[in-house]
Amino acid sequence: MHSMEFDDPQSGLERAVQTLEEEIVLGFLHPRERLVEDELLARFNLKRHVVRQVLVELERMGLVERKRNVGALVRAYTIKEVEDLYAVRELLECQCVQLIRFPVPEEKMQALEATQREHDAQVTAGNLRLVFRANMSFHRQLFALSDNPVLVAAIQDHAQRAHSIRSSSLVLPEQLERARREHWQIIEALKAGDSHCLVELCRAHLAPSRDAYVEAYHRRAGLVTQTEPKHLSA
Known part of the structure; x- marks a missing residue:
């Protein structure tokens, strides 16, 4: 990958975080893959303390x-951790949309539809990074309709934690x-007030x-079992 150069350490930090976030959610960086400081130094042209x-x-x-003694790794989840995280996400998001008051103001509906048209365009173009960003924007606007910023922040936090889980489905055209x-x-449903x-x-x-993610986890586990060397007893 090409190195990137930044004059402002803060903008360099933010861009590096954004780029690595995208690569994790899109599956370019895999669970348990190491993020090596020296490689990030060269790639983003940042000082070591900024990389840290x-x-x-x-x-x-x-x-x-x-x-x-290992360093930084892309977060991997067990099946139970995935199920627990998604149970919390479901509670938060379903509660959030129940707080939305109808009718939704027309200007907010128009803004949400415009964001979705952008999402449509990026799906058609196959630009996965912009698909990801438009998708995040759609959900931020949707949950903001609840007028509960504390709940919206909690939803965003848990959605970020699910990034490496979502990589199993986000890059598939049918998904x-x-x-x-x-x-x-x-x-x-918003327009209908349902x-x-x-x-x-x-x-x-x-x-x-x-x-x-659960299916891929089981598939990987099965593959490891099948390919483990069989030891002969002495």
Whole structure:
């Protein structure tokens, strides 16, 4: 990958964090993959203390874990951790959309639809980084309709922690198309003022990324079992 040069350490830190966040959520960086300080120094042309700040921020976001004598690794989850995280995400997000008051102001509906049209365009273009950013923007605007910024912040925090889990589904064309369609269904439920439908759509919207990660986890575990060398008894 090409190195990047930044004059302002703060902008360099933010850009490095954003780039690595995208690469984790898109599966370019895999769970348990090491993030080596020297490689990040060369790639982003940052000072060592700034690179360490990048890793601290990624750890705070739940994307990276740092282990003694190993260094920084892309966060990997057990099946139970995935199920627990998604149970909390479902509670937060479903509660959030139940707080939305109808009718939603027209200017906010128009802004949400404009964001979704941008998401549509990036899905069609196959620009996964911009798909990811438009998707995040759509959900921020949706949950902001609850007028509860504390709850929205909690949702965002838990969504960030799920980034490496979502990589199993975010890059698949059929999953991108499914998510795009579901966004429009959410918009229609908002227009109709149908709170029950909105809750059920949000609950269903979470399931595919969780299920894809669990399936991939079992697939990897099965592959390891099949390829383990068989030791002959003495």
